[in-house]
Amino acid sequence: MGARAVRGAAALVGAAEFAGLAARLRARAQAGGAGGPRGALAYLTPTQVRVAAGEIRTGRSISLAAPVETRPSPDNPDPARHEMTAWHRPEAGASGHGLHFARDRFATNVHGDADTHLDALCHVVYDGTLHGGVPASTVTADGARELTVALARDGIIGRGVLLDLPRLRGVPWLEPGEQVTAGELAAAETAQGVRVREGDLLLVRLGHRRRRAELGPWDPAEGRTGLHPEAMEFVADRRVAVLGCDGNSDAAPSRTEDVAYPVHVLAVHALGVHLLDYLRLEDLAPVCAAEGRWSFFCVVAPLRLPHATGSPVNPIAVL
Template sequence: MDTFWPGLGANWGRWGDEDERGALNLAGPERVRAAAGGVRTGRAISLTRPLRNGLPAYYPRAGDTAFEHQMITWWGSNAGGDVQAASDRLTSECHGLEITHMDALSHIGHRGRGYGGRDFASMTGPDGAARCDITAAVPVVTRAVLADIPRLRGVEHLPAGTAVGHDELAAAAPGLGPGDALIVRTGRWSAPAPAPAPDSGDRYGHLSGLHPDALRFVADRDAAVVGTDGPGDAFPVAVDDCRLPVHVLALVYLGVHLVHSMALDELADALAAEGRDDFMLVIGPLAVPGGTGSPVTPVAVL
């Protein structure tokens, strides 16, 4: 991976030795005002996918369930008296291929180190993340730029396994600035993706995403957060010595939070109709102390 990131240095210590927010420090009040100033129509678009019962975490295998919705009370279970109620319990994974979610900086380590050069073994444990948990990312409000790669290429969706790199991002999102969110559309949800063989042990198959050198664009522009409609990394990955190079470069070295499996098709069409690529992005992760991530419902405001 040193081919794409020689020395692997980046943002460690940039915001102080105790920093846990990473590049989100760049998305301060000035970027919130810039985002609000760019709102034109007030149209709000949800960028999340429905959480359906039995949703798989990765490619379907026995017992591999990412989300469960269970009713606790309903009409019939408490029909007596003058007031009835319905309530439910939600059980969810915080990561995987299907759930729209945000990664905390504590989600990934590399060669024993986490964000800021911390010992990864001391960052996370059976009681959760002791440093850089998801609460450090609550909330996210900033200006965002959509890099609509299929529209740039003139296709409906990218072929499965396509890796989007620095040059295409620079062409698709020329207006990305410091503290902005880079949101990358591959057209995943309209693209057939070949699944791995059930007995292969491969959890990812062939999915479009980012090439490791895409993180050079992220670093050069000082982006605060990166979101995609896929898993972040393109699979199969482009390097032999790291199984999640985009995760490693973003979370560990740059301190850039990642958002995965976003629903971006409606947003892409709306922005194209208005002749623009920027919007206001609002993300509210669940404030779970010790959490390495959270399901999220990102909202774009145009």
């Protein structure tokens, strides 16, 4: 998966250490008002949305989503399916006169490793519960009854902040298996002259998309860069409303004993933080660098899916 030596391979996080971290973060979320059904979205108030609108200076908008792919690849073996249901077919005797419609439909695996999507709070089941102690039995074959993506039906709108970790380390991307610590997130803030505040949408660039574009796709289960579990202390300290990444925030292979996706457990289950997975930040990062500012107005609009555990999204940054 690359010739450069892997850095940032942290020591194993033991089961007891992880359980203690999860308990601390859960208690902090409850104390801060994020223990309810909206989770950390409770930190994002209408006042903060109005203030975030002040981030707009040039009016330039940038998509933070990757194009939806319909061809299989190592990281996307079950891609979205696009089917045309009506089109112009002169060979079938269709007349060129009058009104005709082209029609199509899509089917997608929301929680894959390629397409950009939002994880709802019902997505992570841990020790028989969802966020806030909601029983896992509320998720059935018919869909979820609580903590669904419908909690974000009116959109997630606020101040976005981009922290660029390859820029901090002076590399084009972080290699699969590397992990980002809370200290590095704070160091990126300092280097970029920005501060993550309560209610922000924190977006972390790891370089996953650039590596994929230049070296080709790979199976992320074999190796993926992500955040170290203790980096969730930073997320809790700043009362982040939403966490997004150009991977899925979790490193692979996991260095946490008996937990394959520790960041998902800590972010979604303990802190009630919605996750944005597999963003495309390669268009945004150079604009932020050129303008010397790393905060912006951000809009995330999931589909109106009442019983779903997540949704495809096309987040938009407005600078």
